[in-house]
Amino acid sequence: MARGGTDCDTAPHYPHQITPVSIMVSSSSEPLTDGAPAASVPRSLQDVVIRLAGNSQDGIQTIGGFLARLAGRSDQDVMTYMTIPATISGGPSIFQVRMGTGEILSAGDQADLLVAFYQESYASHIGFLRPGGVLIYDSDHVKIDADDHRFTPVGIPITGRTVEAVGGSSKDKGKNLFVLGLLARLFELDVAKLTGLVKDRFGGRSEDILRNAMLAFDAGYGYPSDNLRQSFFRLEAPAATEGGRPKVTLDGNTALSYGLIAAGVRYGAGYPITPWSSIMETLRTELSKYGGIFVQTEDELAAISYALGFSYAGHLAVTGSSGPGLSLKMEALGWGTMAEIPLIVINVQRGGPSTGMPTNVEQSDLLQALYGSHGDTPRVVLAPKNVEECFYVALEAARIARKFSTPVIILSDQGLSSRIEAFDEPELEKLMVDPKLNLSERGLDFKPYPLDRITKHATPGSRIASGKYPTVTGLEHDEMGHPSGNSAMHQKMNEKRREKLKALAAELPLPEVYGDAEGDVLLVGWGSTWGPVREAVGRLRAGGAKVGQLHLMHLNPMPLGIDAIFRRYRHVLVVEMNDPGIYGFGQMAMLLRAQLAMPHIASVAKTDGLTFKVNEIVVGVNKRVDLNREGARA
Amino acid sequence: MARGGTDCDTAPHYPHQITPVSIMVSSSSEPLTDGAPAASVPRSLQDVVIRLAGNSQDGIQTIGGFLARLAGRSDQDVMTYMTIPATISGGPSIFQVRMGTGEILSAGDQADLLVAFYQESYASHIGFLRPGGVLIYDSDHVKIDADDHRFTPVGIPITGRTVEAVGGSSKDKGKNLFVLGLLARLFELDVAKLTGLVKDRFGGRSEDILRNAMLAFDAGYGYPSDNLRQSFFRLEAPAATEGGRPKVTLDGNTALSYGLIAAGVRYGAGYPITPWSSIMETLRTELSKYGGIFVQTEDELAAISYALGFSYAGHLAVTGSSGPGLSLKMEALGWGTMAEIPLIVINVQRGGPSTGMPTNVEQSDLLQALYGSHGDTPRVVLAPKNVEECFYVALEAARIARKFSTPVIILSDQGLSSRIEAFDEPELEKLMVDPKLNLSERGLDFKPYPLDRITKHATPGSRIASGKYPTVTGLEHDEMGHPSGNSAMHQKMNEKRREKLKALAAELPLPEVYGDAEGDVLLVGWGSTWGPVREAVGRLRAGGAKVGQLHLMHLNPMPLGIDAIFRRYRHVLVVEMNDPGIYGFGQMAMLLRAQLAMPHIASVAKTDGLTFKVNEIVVGVNKRVDLNREGARA
Amino acid sequence: MSSATLTPPPAAPGAPLTKKALTADHPTWCPGCGDFAVLASFYRVLERLQYPQESIVTMAGIGCSSRFPYFVNTHGGHFIHGRSLPFSAAVSLGRDDLHVFVFGGDGDGFSIGGNHLVHTARKNVNLTYVIMDNFVYGLTKKQTSPTSPIGFKSKTDPTGAIDQPINPMRTLVNSGATFVARSHATQVNHMIEMMERAARHDGFSVVEILSECVEFYEGAFDGANPRKGGQFKLIENHDPSDQVAAYKLASEPWPGLFGVFYEATRPTKNALEAGLIAKARERTKGAGDLELLQASFRKAR
Amino acid sequence: MSSATLTPPPAAPGAPLTKKALTADHPTWCPGCGDFAVLASFYRVLERLQYPQESIVTMAGIGCSSRFPYFVNTHGGHFIHGRSLPFSAAVSLGRDDLHVFVFGGDGDGFSIGGNHLVHTARKNVNLTYVIMDNFVYGLTKKQTSPTSPIGFKSKTDPTGAIDQPINPMRTLVNSGATFVARSHATQVNHMIEMMERAARHDGFSVVEILSECVEFYEGAFDGANPRKGGQFKLIENHDPSDQVAAYKLASEPWPGLFGVFYEATRPTKNALEAGLIAKARERTKGAGDLELLQASFRKAR
């Protein structure tokens, strides 16, 4: 099966690289490939999807990350997707990179190229390769189905060649870099940049490690693949890059962390949990540079208590967690609402309920974000749609928390947390918020909880001219913050806490509808379903239906005017990754139906722990709406 | 102002008592009363409302309790209402008793008789006395407004006479019993039963205490009030009592505790919090008699963990709390949903959010009960409508928990918890559930989580014939309970957990509509608003409108067929004690709108921490619905 | 609202801080409650310390004792049950210019809040924590507390408590707190001394004060009250820096000893975090916030 | 599902309980993880104890170590992070016929679960708790744990941990646990002995086992491993019923001592609650449940 060693085994020579911009893939059969090819017309791709399938120990996340970073550096759009085994000692794992010149909206429903390290990788992922796609497999480990002619298989003794290149001592470590080299050659990637990334990563360690890494890379790069390269992938010169800002490639958790820093957040507290942890790790590392403190606490109850304490002390603070940890924060969060303390709470959603599916994606904590605490606790809830918005949502959360003196919850998710995307470097000069304590003396009429205005606390350390110091409390209270058992006061303070959210709603811009402004179906989404929904809108419109997309970042309160938009469509389908519940509606669909009582709001919801595939949305829409029949009726 | 001592100061002689059944009150002016009376036509009352207003130290709760117990013993309906000061060292406090022969549905919007111990009591509560009502005040403490002719004031030197009767040593302790004696004479209450209650209560303590209590009682009873009595209150012979069961008078928390015992619940755990505590105190005291254990834990997180442990060990267990404590239980409760453990969780709702209004009533934890945990956690939520149903709801909760292997939340409230009502003694012979462990060997095909059936756990201690022992876990799992990261399995298990609630819904009876079966307005309620809503229906119908009432005990899932009922009314108004939120709908209204998307569902909601007055509902309905105009249109 | 009439006119900046300026609402405790004496002593401590009024923060959890901050006219407040320490630790860490005092009961501190106590102590966060221990749950009206002795009859142990109570001094000595003392609410001068020393201590300092709940546990501490025939025995001949010796002292039978059980110097978390910041700033050579974040983004290009 | 092929046929009732019957899934721990040895030793302990298989319950919280119950073919499971003790205490209290074992890590037990540990211990609930202490958060991939030593570099302390760690032995000795021992995952026989003694102890028994996380804290316990040049020093000449002496022993510097630090007899909560029931039944003269409840209602007439 394996094709074995070939002719050219010399040290590679790097040609002058051009940045790949669009990639032409032809699937015509050439001698270097195994078996017979399927479709053979060369076709132009706007983008390419590469899936690397192996075990988590093989370092495929590492080379996937290199590819994504490289694409970003080359002004391409990129999005990655990975799975992490839930077991501790590793196990099957994938990394998928999609890159191209157009706007990349999802990680791709199908791969153009699959690299399979093991038999299991081949078996589990071959179904994901598009017909006519290329399969590169480690011929030392994988035996493919010779009768499967849908793909173009290329067997390469990855293990053998790596061991050969690096030397016997290091077992098969380095296979990932061999593959990186191979891909660099195939796609004519910018080797200088790529090896720069490799050196950045491994340079800090021992000389040996870097040397071995480069040996493996060179072996892959030098592996005779010219036939394959020339026939399968034709790389075109890059389009002139726009004058715009440089691209950066980050994962969602890092983007969110940087967003917090830009927003002037310098204090926080947390407790580790997947997939939230990397935010606290980043902040713990970064904040001291900015003069701030991030505390790892004994549990999540303490974490939010610390965060509220920091905020009370005048430093808008952040805490966060994932599902189980959020549940533990609900009592203190209610205090934050009652005492009207500005605060940012991040929830990186994962599969629930309970410990659930810790390394899978889900959007099932929305209702908890709104209603998780006892009592009437009006909540501000935001969700970013992609990695770039992870950065901006932090700024918006901080703005709202400060202006309305309230906790703000950000719902990110496991998918966003680890996926890498390229986006325009933010204009920090304009965005940076300078955190400052206001310790000025407060006037004679100072009251922290005036019934007719939004609460503004006096930071401890501030003198109060009247000599009457305010208190913060979770008991119902009067305008000075002193406990009050007065019935009318309770009703008024409930109103006060509720009405400020209405004031916020009134200032929010109504998001623009993408696609058709009226017609058959409006697809409504929130959070990370944005990309797949947008692609689905494209496909549905291509099929002749009139379809629009409305995507919400402000989940509660919502901007005004959504009802008018909804009325322009025959169907409103809310696409979300949660369970449709006993009445058949996903969590956001429930909120919208409750608010608007419009029976044409329904759900496309699922909870398989995986990001929506574009096709799943298209199928979901067609299942609920007979677009043809209706189109005919219209 | 005080009328001073009068003629007859001899030891009282108890006439042969007849049980008062209906009470006639006339407000004609008689020599014994101060000032001029208001309306003076004698009128028959179906029931009488007595409000005692003093300080919490005065023991007015005690005598109120006696009155309520007495009424119950006399086969009358009764309902009480009290306020407890939120401060520790006591403060203004009231106890209100409403009793009568008809069905008593609420504690009454207005009092027929007000007893005011202090100036503050007078000032705060005179507005609650109906025009023409009788005001008895302690003329040693209170100076009334002589120009207020709306009421019939009767000044009595309560303090002086009590001190005189009991002897100087005991300060003014005993005023409450003086008043009890007075009321016994006025209403011709059953003195034998009443003094029996007094002896039950004080007999256990020192001789002195009981003697003093009886001295004070006698002084009140002997106080010359014959004029007043004869002219104001005419007591009629009791109607023949129905052959039915004897009446019992209990508060809601005790009824709930007894319901749990009847349901075979023998284990539980909790942490003190007002107004939940008395349930745990009762269970801690009672369960050992039944061979059970109730553990006071270090906090609420431990409490629910213990309860889940007991249930896992085969003993359906209970935990409970009020608002803040419920928030702390949300993580473990999610585990209970995931692992499908039968469990009863009681939440005695109080004013929220946060520490809120601990001694006030509210229904603002409904959405938390449904959505307080992260992830998709289908929940069973029940609420009792009155004290009697506190007993039966426990039986229903236990039935559901066992049959569907699921946590069940019972939402009671502060109002129900402490209010005393009379109801037919339950037929325990038929109702008692015998708790039994099932330690039989489980068959070869045993699986705790079969996809096609409802989960039935194998109690530890049971042999498993296959030799393959099951696990319980909060991770997503396969049919044996072993963790599974499989996407399809997650989706299927989510469905399994959701579908069993649908199965439950299908077996629930649709509650009957009270009042008009179609027409202008359907008033929907849940929990303790039942009584005031029912009275409001009566008043609205008396005004000519076509009004019905639908009251839900099963809040989630709901019985099927509610939509059809809703369609028969032009307006559906949900009456509840919570905040209408940023979109204008109370919590239950939100759920109904989300489920049914019917725009004619709206809210009559408030959060002043007090039970709904009947009139507030009537006014609330009229504000939202122009019954006259619509009636004309119809 | 109700506090309006009770608040004194503000002291001029720089004027000495008096009890009058510090008095806020009239305490809502039961007449005779031990907590009154703790409050009065605390006013005296603040008069001695003379911190600027606006720099004092008094916080508490939930309980009778935890209503304390309402009666002290400074910044501060009432957090949730059992978690006043992490809240207040953040106030201290975030604002080294403030003087942070935390008050609470035995239930708040040793039951629901027991873990936070231990972890705040091992972190040695710079603040003073006063536990008003009455061996009972006061606010919720007489349930067994983690310090209720075996046999104590409460609403949750009608036939007498059966669980072994915790030993506050042993627990505190072991926690890592760097100042641990014990006092009695009837011994005003001792109480003032202990609280003042705790306040002046750099690090996490705790004073447990036996403070009688006259409503639900009358006479609980008579055994240590000379006026009630008890013995108020002070610690003598003890090296307070010897943790094992302190542990041993704390094991004395009821009513035990009073005074400072443990006192040590160990870097506070406040100082350690300041150290991390200083080191980081050294590495980044004083770059401004904008520069720093720009550099991070540059690396992500 | 995956476990289907791994489960052995059931042992006949009465047949001796073997490791084979006790083995469930293949552990998902990293190769070399110390927890493997703890598991193997636990099988041996159960083989020695010969409890009926169906009467054994193994529970855990969340963490690498807490996956333990999946690998033991008995009733049991995986509760939430930090709260396995109250859950398991109820299993023990509710069912005196069961043998309850609880497993967990240092984060689970001393961080988020620290308070439950103390309160389950003071209540002396009859169960055995094994803490697999690796001085790090394993499952979440290398954050500082409450036992991580100062200076340990983790993802949350990239320049080294700064908070003073807790001392597990001191904390356990003080907690009120009635059996407290310490062992090392490389010392199999010692570990078996400690776990067996803990299991046979009537009351709350705890064994802390130093169990290396080869992935995130390699070599952490070499100092106490003779094969790695360390010293495995056993406790000698110690009266394990002397709590203060145990506290002192627990204060020895790293790597400290191994063996039984504390062992005492004190009524278990199981026995105390049984006593309450017996007394109540005496008072009610053996009335049945129906009669009892009827009597309560009669009083409310």
Ligand SMILES: Cc1ncc(C[n+]2csc(CCOP(=O)(O)OP(=O)(O)O)c2C)c(N)n1
């Ligand atoms: C989460 C939560 N659980 C329970 C309560 C009820 N609660 C308030 S104070 C208190 C305990 C009071 O005892 P302690 O801390 O000793 O203070 P004391 O009143 O005796 O001064 C409890 C259980 C609460 N407020 N919040």
Ligand SMILES: Cc1ncc(C[n+]2csc(CCOP(=O)(O)OP(=O)(O)O)c2C)c(N)n1
């Ligand atoms: C409420 C909650 N918070 C956080 C987590 C994430 N989490 C899982 S295990 C763990 C700690 C693991 O450390 P340890 O208990 O020492 O066990 P180890 O993995 O080292 O054996 C954490 C923080 C969780 N599952 N639940």
Ligand code: SF4
């Ligand atoms: S109940 Fe006890 S602790 Fe509370 S105020 Fe009264 S005496 Fe003090």
Ligand code: SF4
């Ligand atoms: S991460 Fe550490 S503790 Fe977890 S299985 Fe691997 S070696 Fe063991």
Ligand SMILES: [Mg+2]
């Ligand atoms: Mg107390």
Ligand SMILES: [Mg+2]
């Ligand atoms: Mg660990």
